[in-house]
Amino acid sequence: MNEKINSFSVLTEQEAQKVRSTVCELKEFWIERNPDMPFYTLGAASYIDAAKDRQDYCCMAKNYNAILRDRLGWLYERLADKLAQFLKAPVSYRHELALPGFHVYLACKLFERAIASIHCDSQYNLVNWESPDETDFNNPISFTLAISLPKFGGGLNVWNLHYPEIIQISDADFVQLVKSRIKSYYPYQIGQIILHSGHTVHQIAPAKNIQPDDERITLQGHALFSQGRWQIYW
Secondary structure, three states: OOOEEEEOOOOOHHHHHHHHHHHHHHHHHOOOOOOOOOOOEEOOOOOHOOOHHHHHHHHHHHHHHHHHHHHHHHHHHHHHHHHHHHHOOOOOEEEOOOEEEEEEEOOOOHHHOOOOOEEOOOHHHHHHOHHHHHHEEEEEEEEEEEEOOOOOOOOEEEEEEEHHHHHHOHHHHHHHHHHHOOOEEEEEOOEEEEEEOEEEEEEEEOOOOOOOOOOEEEEEEEEEOOOEEEEEEE
């Protein structure tokens, strides 16, 4: 996977609204992720849950996958088909890992600040892979599918900085390196995926002029090429 930021359509606006309605109907299953801000996930997230306890993450994944497949099975079929077309390779879900799940941000002025982490994605280190010798850990992909956006939009900040450059440097040196590199902004569009190498340094961009009824709902996922196919998880 190259370092280019790619975008392509997965859902119509009407279909995205259908997904949004389902996510809201499942509000009782939202997981509060920050006691000080209205940030939730619907689904198990390896970067949070596997980082705490791998076994608990797998249990959560099993429970949430059943709910998500039952209510949004058509979405996961569509997503796999679109990714396979774009990647020109077979795509499957790692069923013992979490399905791509949802970030849910409700209206809060704190989200106008640059509080999201600047990072590369390396969640694959937190979960088990059946055949590590047949898995490409050097070229992961990450993607975001916008379901609902604030009135003034949302997007992704990306720097021309990559994982091999930062893997062994201090936090202070990382901050300085980020400041020295070009930052680009990629706006989300409802129903479209933004897909990139998880090894490109990136950040959820701060929101602009948040309105009282704003919300930001996105489907999040990652994949590695393993055993001849892209295997998707969250």
